[in-house]
Amino acid sequence: MPRFLRDFRVPLAATLAAVAAVAGTYLAAEQYVSAETRTYYKVMVNGRFVGEISSRELVADLIEDTRKRLEEANLHTKVRYALREPEITFQSEKAYKAEPDDEGTLRRVAASLETYPVGVKLFIDGKLVGVVRDEQTANALLERVKDRYINGLEPAGKPEVRVLSYQADSPDGSGSSGSGAGGDAESAPERQLLSVGFVETVNVVQAEISPDQVQDPEELYKKLVTGNPAPVKYTVQPGDCISCIARKLNVPKELIYRNNPWIENDLIRVGDELDLTLEKPLLNVETAELVTRTEAIQPQVVYQDDSQMIKGQTKVISQGKPGEQLVTYRVVKLNGQPVEEEQLSVKVLFPAEPKIIARGTKVVRGVGTGKFAMPVLNYRITSNFGQRWGRQHNGIDIIGNKNIMAADNGVVEFAGKKNGLGNTIIIDHKNGFKTVYGHLSKISVKKGQVVEKGQVIGIMGSTGNSTGVHLHFEIHKNGKVKNPKDYL
Structure with missing residues (x-):
């Protein structure tokens, strides 16, 4: 190296x-x-910085706790309040040994929370009619209106009740509703409820309100079922009667009886005050009921010709006997009053026995038929049967064609003059009836002569105690004078 x-x-x-x-x-x-660097959050309320916090869950817990405490407080107040939550946003940050002010930030967030009064508005056909505390109160009120007219009727199967829609913060009150019916006629009791609903469209809407808008449910109920009409009173006048008042004021008699239950036997006195207030409900309830009732079957009348009996005579051979049937109807009512009835089924429990009447066919001259014809053609009655000028008038006075005809077949019992009646004819109809013809100017028959119904027996006149040309006509039955108008 x-x-x-x-x-x-x-x-x-x-x-x-x-x-x-x-x-x-x-x-x-x-x-x-790195170990000492901590994440924290900047908190913005409606875009405004209010502080820093170590966890977003702390804000969520604050809001939830506030909401729960508000719900508990609502249990004891007339008006409910809801929490108006601001727009809260978070910005994540990191810093060495960061120590955000959780307490201060939460205090400032809490200060930004607001409450506002809420209630449930009741709309009928889109028109606001009242405000109540909550949805439960509104639905209970509407059920009470329906219960007023169903009176605890047992449902036929499962009735389809018109459903009330629920919306939040929709002031137009729009919504939908429906109704239906069902049931079994054969197994039905006397009355069963098929359906119940409101004629009008009803909506309950939760919305922000003013505290003074909340109404007493009892007062609102009265308004719904009566319309709160102005009271109408009437003082009974001389000559008044129930039907007279109804006609005079153009009100139903049923209204007078319903509003004045103290009236008995139509007895009212001068000075009595009648309540004639006509209710105009804001909510009308339509119900459909299954009604099953037992009805009598009236005996059919059966005639049997009898050649041995004189024509016009009858004889009851058998009175017959009513039958009985079970009839089921579908009855539609408006506010408890029937407006439509449909027969669904008829079950005969036992048939009626016919009433049998023998009817004579034997024709005998001089015997009346029992059915009378007017003795004058083109007639006009000028004086009736009954009290006249302080005494009894035993017949009717007739003017018209001058020819006087026999009112029925018979035999002339009398033809001559009688005090007061002048020229008079009496016909015996040989069946318990007799007829009298008075004030004649001419008599065209004689005693013992057989006459037929419609045969001319004389000419109208003014003989006897008479004020002008006319016929005085009487009918007698078994010796007693009768009102001719009951037989003509």
């Missing part, structure tokens, strides 16, 4: 040893600094 190389070997070794020592020291220092 050359000498200059041997001379250089000693300084080179020393240099390498020094370099190694320096490198070791630097590496140890770097490891120490």
Whole structure:
């Protein structure tokens, strides 16, 4: 080895040893600094720097804790409050032995949190009608409105009830609803509920409100079912009656009875005050019910001709017997009042037995049919049966064509003058009936003569106690005077 190389070997070794020592020291220092470097976060609230924090979870925990404490507080307040969260962003940073101010930063974040009052708005056909505390209160209120008209009816199977939509922060109250029905008529009890729903579109919407908007549920319920109409009172006047008042004021009689349950037997007195307030519900409830009821089957009338009986005579051979049937209906009601009824099925429990009547066909001259015809053509009644001028008027007065006709077949029992009636004809119809024709100007038949229904028996006049030309006509049955209008 050359000498200059041997001379250089000693300084080179020393240099390498020094370099190694320096490198070791630097590496140890770097490891120490790296171990003491910590990550932290700059916290920005709505774009504004509020501090530094060691962990983002601390902010999340703060917000969650605040929300829970707010929910607990809401259990004891009339108005609920919600947490309005600001926009919080984080910027990750690193620094040697960083010690962020967690407590101060959290305090400033907490100060930025705000609460605001919330409630549930009730919309009917898109119109705001009220505000209540929460969704539970709103749904309970709506169920109460429906319960007013279903009265605890048992559902037929599983009724499809119209569903109320729920939306958050949608002030237009838009949404959807649906309804349906189902049931088994044969196994149904007397009444079963098929469906129930509102006629109007109903939505409950959670939204920010003013605290003074929250209403008492009881007052809102009354508003929904009545419309809060202005009271209408009426004082009974002389001559009033229930139907008279209904006609005069154009209100249903049912309204008078419903609003004034103290009325008994239609008895009202002058000075009585009637409540005629007409409710106009904001919410109308439509129900469909399955109604099964037992109904009587009326006996069919069967006539049997009998040649041995005089024509016009009848005789009941058998009264018959009503039957019974089970009828099932689908009944649609609006606010509890039936508006539509559809018969679904009929099951005869036992049939009716017919009522059998023998009907005479034997024609005998002079025997009446029992059915009377007006004795004057083109007639007009000028005075009725009953009290007239302080005494009983036993017939009716008729004007018209001057020819007087027999009202039914019969035999002339009397033809002559009678006090008050002047020229008079009495016909015996041989079936318990007699007819009287008075004030005639001319008599065209005689006693004992057989006359037929529609036969001219005389001419209209004004004889006897009469104020003008007319016919006085009477009908007697078994010796008792009757109102002719009941038989003509």
